[in-house]
Amino acid sequence: MAAREKATILDIAREAGVSKSTVSLVLQGSSLIRPETATKVRKAIEDVGYVYNRGAANLRKAHSNVIGMVINDLTNPFFAELAVGMERVFQSAGVVPFIANTAENPVRQEEVLKSMMEQGVAGLIVSPARGTTAEAFNRMRQAGIPVVLAMRRMPDGRVPAVVPDNHRGAALAAAHLIRKGHRRLAFFGGFSDMVVYHERADGFREGCEANGIAPEDMTIVEGETNRRGGMACLDAALTLPDPPTAAVCFNDAVAFGAMLALRKRGLEPGRDFAVVGFDDVVEAQHYVPALTSVAVDTAGLGERAAHSVLRMIQSRTTRAEDHVGAVNLVVRESCGPDLNASKDEVFS
Amino acid sequence: MAAREKATILDIAREAGVSKSTVSLVLQGSSLIRPETATKVRKAIEDVGYVYNRGAANLRKAHSNVIGMVINDLTNPFFAELAVGMERVFQSAGVVPFIANTAENPVRQEEVLKSMMEQGVAGLIVSPARGTTAEAFNRMRQAGIPVVLAMRRMPDGRVPAVVPDNHRGAALAAAHLIRKGHRRLAFFGGFSDMVVYHERADGFREGCEANGIAPEDMTIVEGETNRRGGMACLDAALTLPDPPTAAVCFNDAVAFGAMLALRKRGLEPGRDFAVVGFDDVVEAQHYVPALTSVAVDTAGLGERAAHSVLRMIQSRTTRAEDHVGAVNLVVRESCGPDLNASKDEVFS
DNA sequence: TTGATTTATTGGAACGTTCTAAAACGAGCT
DNA sequence: AGCTCGTTTTAGAACGTTCCAATAAATCAA
Structure with a gap:
């Protein structure tokens, strides 16, 4: 069963007795089309089991709705946290982030970045693998794809970064x-x-x-x-x-x-x-x-980075300010009690 | 600088003085074209700063080279491990896995799965969010996209799964x-x-x-x-x-x-x-x-799951055997010494 | 020389969308 | 009837690739 030919916008059009343009408009939620027509079309969409083909759409549209997240070590819960922060803001922006792991390997990172670009991401958040040089991001700059670094910056600071202090x-x-x-x-x-x-x-x-x-x-x-x-x-x-x-x-x-x-x-x-x-x-x-x-x-930095790319995509620029996140010391037990119980004035 | 118009296969063709078909052949590493022509083309590719547009390609090709990994809790190092195992096999198969997190939220999972399908993934490995029903995978079945569950199976067992014993x-x-x-x-x-x-x-x-x-x-x-x-x-x-x-x-x-x-x-x-x-x-x-x-x-199960999808994609089927991974008890200190030092025969 | 064969290259029609410009349809006015 | 306005709908040309069929060039057999 199933295995039916992939349904396209044209199949929907036929089913609903309208033109493909109309269907396209409905898919984009345009206010141009008459509500009744819209519901008719939407029903047809359901009926034929249609799956939107974003690849085809991107061919015409300026840019896609996917943002890439390239992370150097997913097994470190710290980075997973970062990812979670980013996801939070992307979700509310209707963007789906695709995450890829580079396992701290610059070669792998190269592949991953390439693949992401080929996929037509609108922007990239990268926590670079150790040993990454600024050149790794030349291609994105050239293609005008916004990149924000997270947690680690490049030596020359030419790529905007979001890092803790x-x-x-x-x-x-x-x-x-x-x-x-x-x-x-x-x-x-x-x-x-x-x-x-x-x-x-x-x-x-x-x-x-x-x-x-x-x-x-x-x-x-x-x-x-x-x-x-x-x-x-x-x-x-x-x-x-x-x-x-x-x-x-x-x-x-x-x-x-x-x-x-x-x-x-x-x-x-x-x-x-x-x-x-x-x-x-x-x-x-x-x-x-x-x-x-x-x-x-961490999650906050993630959010910050996410907002940055979003803004950069919006204003179609490839530059942005760095952001340095506040830090504070959380005192627990691993330093024992005061060895010298006199001082009482400290940094906060 | 940069911001140049996106280069296409045609720009390369012009630059290299060949036809677009030739460029396409080169891109696919076909043995049909003469080596010298190939290098000439490859140089042109470098020169114009070309980025392959996989979306356009997928329009014609049967299926893409991206496989989606949908994970219910990335902050759990356990799942990160799983992801790492999968990545290992995908990498050697020349496939780039895109990971997405559902944060144990079925609604979010729905969105993520939709987005992945729209992106035209060739297959999906899913560690389902709690409360997921088999229906969530109807659309994939209908579209003929292989799905393998990891770590958790569906109550009705209609979707192939890779789980520990x-x-x-x-x-x-x-x-x-x-x-x-x-x-x-x-x-x-x-x-x-x-x-x-x-x-x-x-x-x-x-x-x-x-x-x-x-x-x-x-x-x-x-x-x-x-x-x-x-x-x-x-x-x-x-x-x-x-x-x-x-x-x-x-x-x-x-x-x-x-x-x-x-x-x-x-x-x-x-x-x-x-x-x-x-x-x-x-x-x-x-x-x-x-x-x-x-x-x-865990990583082993990840590999197993990855192999499964790969095989399913290859043989364009949507069914596969379940796999139950071996387990073994690692005895450390949290059970203390024997309370009753007599028995000596046990399961292994 | 002439075909026949092999080896390299190419034109053009897809693929599934979006988007512009234009058409069709009513209504409301002369 | 004709005209002018909205409001809805639509035809058709993109977009960047692949792939089939066809062509061109080179090689070989006679």
Whole structure:
């Protein structure tokens, strides 16, 4: 059964006894056609089991209603959150976002972007894979397709981006640890070919300096931005001659890794070594000990990015302002009690 | 700069001094055209900044190269895993999967499915939102578009599905707890309008019966399938007159919730109450205490589902066999040591 | 040389929409 | 009757590709 030939606008026209133009008008909800005709047509549409062919339509129309979302790591709940925020605004704009995963692989990303363009997306939100260069977006610029970066920006900043205030977040975290009485601090995770790494590591450094920590008391350990990386960083740091007593981590995953490694060594996170994360994923509050982390309004950033593309599509421009989202430190248990219960004035 | 008119196959033809047909052939990598001509054309393609218009192509071609993946909850790392598995096989088949999230909302799902069809997907993998009925897939059947369900099946089983062996998994979990010496067991989470719930709860019941537990010693508590639901279930169970001492949970999220609730009451999971999860998400092994859980090869199921659609597309059929994936119990710490150190023969 | 055969190339008709310009239809006025 | 206005409807030309059938060019056999 079924397998009937694909019904087209013409079949509907025949069925309803009108012209294809009329059907087209009905499909677009035009107010030109007489209500009775409209209902007649709509009935025919139902009857023949019609599926709108957007490809054919796009051939004539200026642009489609699909927006692409290209994400570098879908398995990181953090990015899933971002996606959710975007979806919220797209949904109310009657746009369907198509998500694709690049698994942090620039080659895959290239394919995905290509495919999205071929599909005729109206705009793109991209959380670029590590190692992506601005050139990757040349083709879109040339084709006049708006692109907004999310969470990570390009080194040269030529593509509009929506990012959290990484610098301030890391500084906040460092200040918190220092206020807790720590004097030898570390920064764990990330690699110097990532822009975010620089923003966070620099913020960390500045936060330390501003609170009187000497450069030789700061340890910066690069590493993967996941649990395994966090474990490696911690191990590396603790074998140093004069090891740190606290660390700001590149993200929560790294922080979890560091805490895991601490436990493996019989040390208790919070008591024997303080850890601060970054991103404040849902997991952070449920972990034991609950993780102190720099909270980023991920879903909010997602919404922001979505609004940006929408606006760019509307005004058919390919440029837009960057947006830097506010951050704030959520204090939980992973830094233990104050080591030095005197100070009381802090950043907020 | 840029903003140039969109280049078409004709522009390339003009640039390269050949006919549009030749360009089309080159684009498809046909062996008909002379290599030198091909390179000439390829150069022209580069020069004019051409973007292939798949919509136009699909107008003539039988079917497109895009496959839709509709997922009910992208924020659940479990589903992200599933997506990753599928992507792996699609990638090697030269297909780009477009993912869309339905956030467990049937209405949203309807929109998403519609949009995917309009976009002309060649096939669909769907992890249906709760409350989805088989009718939701009528349109696809009518249009002859292959659909494979993942992780959840329809009550009437008319749509091919790829699912884990829920029944066996839950039975395994129950048997394990009984072997540990527990005699009053509970099943936490899920609602009776979900097929999976029945499969798992029935498996639990059967596992209990097979090991000599009387029906009155089994407690079944329905609830949301997330952390919050798990907490609620535990609280409900412990206020019973003769409370259970162990629980098989609908999934890991519920198990985490239950453990959280235990802690809140000053009870230690594993020691004071045994908990088994289902799905074995990565989180399970890192949790404290590490969660004993029924492992499902999620990525494997994803691959399986992907292969299924691919095969269905190939053979232009809309029917396929169901696939039930193997499960196995991963024993960790959340059930504590044996309460009764005698038995030694078990299911594997 | 002339066909016959193979190898490369091409014109033109689809495909299913949208959109412009024009037609058909009433009504209301002279 | 003819004219002018709305209001509805429609024919037909796009849009950018594929693919069939046809042509052109090159090669070979005699």
